[in-house]
Amino acid sequence: RTGDLARYLPGGDIEYLGRNDFQVKLRGFRIELGEIEARLMKHPAVRDAVVLAQGESAEDKRLVGFVIAAERALQRQSRESVKESIQRLINDAVPDYMRLAAIVIVSGFPLSASGKIDRKSFPVVTFDEFTAQDVEPPKNALEQTLVEVWSELLGVKNIGRNAHFFNLGGHSLLTLKMVLALRRRGLFVDGYTLYQYPVLSELATQLQVSDPQETRSDMAERSMVEASAWAQLSQKEIDVLTAAIPGGLANIQDIYPLGALQQGMIYHYLTNLAGDPYVLWQIVRFRNADLLHAYVDALRGTIARHDAFRVSVHYEGLSQPVQVVWRDAELTVEELKPTMDCDDPLVILKQHCDPAMLRFDITKAPLQRCLYCYDPKRDEWVLLHLIHHMTVDHTTVEKMQQEIEAQLRSEPPAPIAPISFRQVNADLFCATGAEAQKAFFDAMLRDYEPTPAPFGAGEYLGGNAVVVEAWRPLQERLCIQIRQQAKAHGVSAAAVFHLAWAKVIACLTGCNDVVFGTVLLGRMFAGENAENIMGPFINTLPIRVRLDNLAVFECLWNAQDTLTQLVRHEQASLALAQKSVQTPGTAPLFTSLLNYRHSEVRNIPSADPFQAMNPSSINGVSYSGSMERTHYPVSVNIDDFTNDFVINAQVEQGLDPELICDYLQTALQEIVTALESAPERGIGRIHVLPTQEKDKLLWQWNQTTSDFPRQACLHTLIEEQARRTPDAIAVVFEDQVLSYVQLNQKANQLARFLREDLHVGPDTLVGVCVERSMEMVVALLAVLKAGGAYVPLDPHYPAERLDYMLHDAAPRALLSHGAVPVVVRALLDQYAMSTNVSVIDLEADVSQWSGQNSDDLHPADNGLISSHLAYVIYTSGSTGRPKGVMNQHVGVVNRLVWMQKAYRLNANDAVLQKTPFSFDVSVWEFFWPLMYGARLVVAKPEGHKDPAYLSALIQ
Numbered sequence: 001r002t003g004d005l006a007r008y009l010p011g012g013d014i015e016y017l018g019r020n021d022f023q024v025k026l027r028g029f030r031i032e033l034g035e036i037e038a039r040l041m042k043h044p045a046v047r048d049a050v051v052l053a054q055g056e057s058a059e060d061k062r063l064v065g066f067v068i069a070a071e072r073a074l075q076r077q078s079r080e081s082v083k084e085s086i087q088r089l090i091n092d093a094v095p096d097y098m099r100l101a102a103i104v105i106v107s108g109f110p111l112s113a114s115g116k117i118d119r120k121s122f123p124v125v126t127f128d129e130f131t132a133q134d135v136e137p138p139k140n141a142l143e144q145t146l147v148e149v150w151s152e153l154l155g156v157k158n159i160g161r162n163a164h165f166f167n168l169g170g171h172s173l174l175t176l177k178m179v180l181a182l183r184r185r186g187l188f189v190d191g192y193t194l195y196q197y198p199v200l201s202e203l204a205t206q207l208q209v210s211d212p213q214e215t216r217s218d219m220a221e222r223s224m225v226e227a228s229a230w231a232q233l234s235q236k237e238i239d240v241l242t243a244a245i246p247g248g249l250a251n252i253q254d255i256y257p258l259g260a261l262q263q264g265m266i267y268h269y270l271t272n273l274a275g276d277p278y279v280l281w282q283i284v285r286f287r288n289a290d291l292l293h294a295y296v297d298a299l300r301g302t303i304a305r306h307d308a309f310r311v312s313v314h315y316e317g318l319s320q321p322v323q324v325v326w327r328d329a330e331l332t333v334e335e336l337k338p339t340m341d342c343d344d345p346l347v348i349l350k351q352h353c354d355p356a357m358l359r360f361d362i363t364k365a366p367l368q369r370c371l372y373c374y375d376p377k378r379d380e381w382v383l384l385h386l387i388h389h390m391t392v393d394h395t396t397v398e399k400m401q402q403e404i405e406a407q408l409r410s411e412p413p414a415p416i417a418p419i420s421f422r423q424v425n426a427d428l429f430c431a432t433g434a435e436a437q438k439a440f441f442d443a444m445l446r447d448y449e450p451t452p453a454p455f456g457a458g459e460y461l462g463g464n465a466v467v468v469e470a471w472r473p474l475q476e477r478l479c480i481q482i483r484q485q486a487k488a489h490g491v492s493a494a495a496v497f498h499l500a501w502a503k504v505i506a507c508l509t510g511c512n513d514v515v516f517g518t519v520l521l522g523r524m525f526a527g528e529n530a531e532n533i534m535g536p537f538i539n540t541l542p543i544r545v546r547l548d549n550l551a552v553f554e555c556l557w558n559a560q561d562t563l564t565q566l567v568r569h570e571q572a573s574l575a576l577a578q579k580s581v582q583t584p585g586t587a588p589l590f591t592s593l594l595n596y597r598h599s600e601v602r603n604i605p606s607a608d609p610f611q612a613m614n615p616s617s618i619n620g621v622s623y624s625g626s627m628e629r630t631h632y633p634v635s636v637n638i639d640d641f642t643n644d645f646v647i648n649a650q651v652e653q654g655l656d657p658e659l660i661c662d663y664l665q666t667a668l669q670e671i672v673t674a675l676e677s678a679p680e681r682g683i684g685r686i687h688v689l690p691t692q693e694k695d696k697l698l699w700q701w702n703q704t705t706s707d708f709p710r711q712a713c714l715h716t717l718i719e720e721q722a723r724r725t726p727d728a729i730a731v732v733f734e735d736q737v738l739s740y741v742q743l744n745q746k747a748n749q750l751a752r753f754l755r756e757d758l759h760v761g762p763d764t765l766v767g768v769c770v771e772r773s774m775e776m777v778v779a780l781l782a783v784l785k786a787g788g789a790y791v792p793l794d795p796h797y798p799a800e801r802l803d804y805m806l807h808d809a810a811p812r813a814l815l816s817h818g819a820v821p822v823v824v825r826a827l828l829d830q831y832a833m834s835t836n837v838s839v840i841d842l843e844a845d846v847s848q849w850s851g852q853n854s855d856d857l858h859p860a861d862n863g864l865i866s867s868h869l870a871y872v873i874y875t876s877g878s879t880g881r882p883k884g885v886m887n888q889h890v891g892v893v894n895r896l897v898w899m900q901k902a903y904r905l906n907a908n909d910a911v912l913q914k915t916p917f918s919f920d921v922s923v924w925e926f927f928w929p930l931m932y933g934a935r936l937v938v939a940k941p942e943g944h945k946d947p948a949y950l951s952a953l954i955q
Contacts, residue, residue: 022119024053024061025677031063031098036090040065043089045073045082050109050117051100054124062101064125065090069105079105135160142187142204149181150200161201164490165194176523176531182207195564198490233322240317241324244363253307254325256422260539260573261522265390266313266321268631269362277631278389279358280397283349286381287620291408295383295621296370298407300331302400303366305413308421308535309400311391312365323390325422329365336373345373349384360388367391382624393522393538394597394628395531408618414532421535437572440565441580444544448581451515453591454508455655457633467629470657472647472665479644481672489553489675491560493645494596497638499559500667501594502545507663507688512547517632518563519595520570539570540630542577542589552671552686553679592634599639636664663688708897713889714870715784718930719744719856725933728907733774733938743930745854746778750842751785752857753849758813758838760788762868767811768917769793769802769828771819771941775842776917779815780871780926787862788812789869789886794918795820796942799827801882805874806831809884814839819941866890873920885920896928907933914939914950 022033033051040049048068055061065086073082083103090100102125110121135158138144147159153174154165170178175194182189188208197203233241233255242249258266265278286292303309310329315321336348352358352371360367367388375382387397403413474482486493498518505514522537543562547555578589628637629650637648649660667688674681689697709717722730726741738746754760766788770776783790791809793802802824814828816839832839840848859865866889874882905911911929913936915922929936943949 030678033063036063036065036094036098036100039090039093040067040086043086045070045077046086048109050119050122052119052122063099064102064104065100066104066106066109066122068108074105136162138204139201140204142207143201145182145185145187146200146204146207149178149185153178153181159200161204163200165198165200165203170198170492176521180531190568195567233318237318241314241322244314245312245324245326247326247328251327252324253310253327254422255322258313258321258323259421259536260571261393261536262313262323262390263321264540264574266315266362269390270315272631274359276359276388277629279360280387280389280392280626280628281358282385282387282397282626283624284383284385285375285378285622285624286383289381291618291620292372292381292383294408295404296331296333298404299368299370299385301407301413302403303329303331303368305403305416306534308391308396308533309368310365311367313362313367313390324365326365331366331368331370333370333372336371345375346382349373349382352384352386358386360386362388362390389536389628391536392534393536394595394599395521395523395538396534396536398599399532399534405617405621408621421533421537424533424535424537434576437569437576438580440569441542441572441577444562444565445515445542445577445580448513448515448544449511450581451505451511451513451590452509454505454634455651457591457652457655466653467627467650468653468655468657469627469648469650470661472649472658472661474645474647474665474668476644478665478669478672481676482645482668485672485675489556489679491556492563493640494638495556495560495563496668496671497596497645497664498543498563498594499545499556500664500671501592501636502547502555502559503667503671503683503686504660504663504688505592506547512684513544514547515542515544516590517541517593518543518566519593519597520566521597522570539572540574540593541566541569541572542574547683550683551680552674552683555683556671556675591632592636593630593632594636594638596638597640599641634660636660659693662690662693666690706894706898708894710890710893711866712893713784713859713864713866713868714892714896714927714931715747715781716859717893718781718927721931721933725907728933729935730930731774731777731936731938733772733777734940736774738774740930740933743778743781744856747781747785748854748856749849749852750778750782752852754782754786754788754813755857755862757848758840760786760813761862762787762864764788765791765809765811765869765872767791767793767806767809767814767828769795769814769816769820769824770842771795771817772913772917772938772943773817773819773941774938775817777913777926777936777938779842780917781930783815784870784889785857787859787864787868789871791872791874791884792917792922794916795824796916797918799823801877802827803831805882805884808882809872809874810835811837813837815842816840817842818844866893871923873918873923887923892923892927896924896931899924899928900932905929905932905934910935910937912937912939912950912954914944916944 024031024033031053033053036051037049040046040051046067047070050066052064052066053061054064067086069079069082077085083105087100087103104123104125110118112118138147138161143161147161150159150163150165150170151157154170165175165178178194179189186209189203189206193206194203197206241252241255245251269276269278284295286295307325310326311323312326312329313321313323336345336352338345338348342348342351349371360369367390369386370383371386372381372383374380392400406413482493482496486496501516502514505516506512517540520539520541522539523531523533543559543566545555545559545562550558574589581589629635633652634655635650637650639646639648647661647664649657649664651657651660667686670686670688674686722740722744727739729737730740730743731738754766760766760783764787766783766786768776768779768783768790770779780790791805791811793805793814797805806827814832814837816825816828818841820828828839831837868889869886870889870892872884872886874884876882905928909929911925911934913922913925915925917926926936928934937953939950939953943953
């Protein structure tokens with residue numbers, strides 16, 4: 001071993017990487033300290049250099065360069081100037097993860113007793129020194145503002161101008177909060193820009209200074225003016241809406257078109273006449289009826305406060321669907337009581353959660369409904385709260401729940417966001433860059449072949465489809481690893497989950513270029529207090545992940561880049577994206593979905609949502625469970641609770657959601673392990689099968705051991721059947737018939753001749769070149785009884801092929817008859833003369849064995865056992881020359897015993913032998929019926945090519 005580190009390149013060249021004596025791993029990257037030292041030595045002011053990784057823990061470790069400076073350099077410049085010059089050179093020449101946190105100038109290096117550099121004796125630079133040297137203070141007011149905002153949002157002190165937002169723990173939801181916090185300070189930037197410029201000093205150059213109040217006013221004015229054209233209706237359409245709303249025009253507060261997500265929902269609502277895939281439900285339990293009624297009153301108040309909850313959707317008689325905000329919309333609340341058919345109130349509630357029954361009239365606001373009943377077993381009241389997804393998203397549901405609880409605590413409600421979902425929708429409509437969106441999706445989906453549905457699932461779920469789900473909280477260690485590796489590689493945790501899900505789909509479908517749906521927050525450009533605006537902002541769009549011949553870290557960066565670009569088009573129409581790919585018929589662009597969401601409300605998963613108990617902030621109120629559905633057959637929700645992650649898999653009935661969780665969890669573990677130890681590992685080496693699944697596939701399901709007569713030879717089983725049913729018909733060929741005893745005796749006589757006169761024994765090859773006939777059946781059985789293995793030589797093969805097979809197999813004897821073509825017989829005779837073997841005519845030479853003993857031969861007489869050959873059949877030669885495939889008795893016996901267990905032949909059955917005996921299918925046609933007392937019917941020569949003949953023979 002020399003200590004040199006190198007790697008093979010795809011072209012076969014070897015690339016030298018440096019030494020591996022002092023290799024360290026820092027934030028998931030393997031770093032050769034010697035490589036950095038070599039770069040330091042190139043600086044004219046450096047006489048010698050040593051680089052170490054120092055820090056209190058693995059997470060805190062930084063790279064420190066200890067240098068012995070040249071005397072001339074120190075005479076001309078100050079020590080600080082020399083250090084700054086050295087650090088600038090090295091940091092400009094290496095990737096971010098190899099940058100030096102500090103340069104320390106020393107007069108000499110500590111040495112060991114042997115005179116070598118003692119790396120363990122270098123002074124340790126303290127964490128405070130790291131911070132002081134690593135944090136470069138802001139240089140202007142914009143950078144200072146960013147430092148303050150980041151520090152507040154991220155909970156991190158000592159943020160410098162070189163800080164990286166995502167390395168400090170930033171994510172998409174904090175991105176939105178940062179954008180809004182900057183707007184409150186009169187600074188403007190969109191979320192997409194942050195992904196492009198995550199370093200504080202770079203982001204500061206992208207900030208736009210403006211008066212936030214004036215900007216919002218101008219935006220609102222523009223929205224209102226342009227929205228008049230956006231939602232303009234004819235007088236006839238207004239009359240239709242007025243007639244549909246209780247209270248008429250006086251009860252109509254606003255009218256506007258549907259958002260991107262709502263457009264897709266109404267399509268599925270109208271095409272699913274039974275049930276509705278977009279009805280959500282929540283189970284709430286109350287200690288007493290007073291709490292229940294207080295909760296319902298608080299819900300009514302919340303609906304009254306927010307326009308988005310008083311919306312109905314209309315489409316009949318209109319040129320395009322619209323949503324109407326009602327001034328007054330009464331919540332339907334119904335008590336369910338036991339009936340004669342069912343006295344269990346929980347069963348009654350569960351029936352109302354049946355997807356086949358969950359269908360709202362979306363023309364009636366609010367699109368919410370409450371059903372409740374008394375549970376005598378627990379002495380409590382249970383409420384089923386139904387909400388249509390048309391008016392809410394995950395963030396909205398959480399905010400609504402928080403507002404209801406605040407009212408129950410008698411706290412003043414939070415201020416209503418200064419703008420509404422309607423205004424944001426108008427802004428987005430006016431700002432929509434359809435051409436840019438189309439160009440983006442055209443580029444992302446160019447040359448894409450649609451991914452098959454995982455597990456062979458259907459394309460869409462109907463409204464009445466049954467959905468099963470599973471919850472999987474990830475282990476604490478894995479959660480930490482995901483966040484550490486995301487931070488180390490400068491990506492979001494969401495990118496890690498997207499890559500893992502792409503790998504799962506790739507393994508399930510066999511495609512390394514996959515597209516699936518991803519749910520976007522939809523609030524990046526919603527303006528001030530966007531996180532508090534009620535409404536369905538989320539949107540589902542396709543994301544493409546390529547996994548061909550790339551390293552894990554490359555795939556991760558690519559996933560992050562695609563997500564970053566997708567955020568810029570988060571309110572684009574899915575229909576627009578669909579146009580970028582030519583899918584067959586009405587096939588969807590994707591059939592699986594990943595919804596990565598930051599959640600504030602922590603629910604405890606339960607197999608039965610009616611039995612789960614998740615305490616609320618209100619004493620006596622708890623949440624049992626909830627269900628959010630989509631129309632996709634495979635959906636995965638990832639709840640990011642800041643410290644931990646929970647996977648929720650929803651699949652159509654018949655699939656296993658626990659298995660989905662297993663695959664995704666395994667992929668996550670494999671990916672973060674690779675990022676920690678070998679980020680350059682190929683993505684193809686990442687597995688998704690958990691250990692227990694591997695054991696099941698490789699061991700449990702592979703326990704196919706089955707009892708069968710392992711020691712028996714094929715012909716001995718036929719002999720046993722002949723003794724059981726000697727007079728039963730065994731073989732029929734045209735007008736010839738042989739009983740079992742007759743067939744057995746004829747084969748025994750020929751077998752004795754082969755053994756005694758031609759010296760046929762175990763593993764001796766005997767060529768058989770005959771037309772389909774009674775002689776063929778007798779000959780094959782006789783060769784087996786003699787101990788040999790038959791080699792079928794089809795008389796209709798080309799002479800060249802037969803000649804090759806003869807010389808390759810080198811049979812000891814040849815069996816034929818007068819029906820074979822003259823050319824073939826001449827070929828057999830020529831081979832026999834050149835090799836001194838005999839050609840036996842099964843018709844003309846019958847007198848040579850007709851006088852032989854017709855009793856069964858004993859295999860032990862010549863040492864025949866089941867591991868000896870039974871036959872050798874040649875391949876077609878389509879990939880080159882034909883190859884002889886040798887098959888033992890034990891193998892064919894195993895196969896035929898299995899066939900009998902599976903298909904059960906009996907004495908009343910007949911099997912047609914019509915396959916040329918040079919094909920392996922013919923083996924079971926010949927011998928299976930003879931092993932179990934059935935009748936073998938042999939078709940005439942070449943009869944297998946005549947459908948009319950075969951039909952008549954079968955009838």
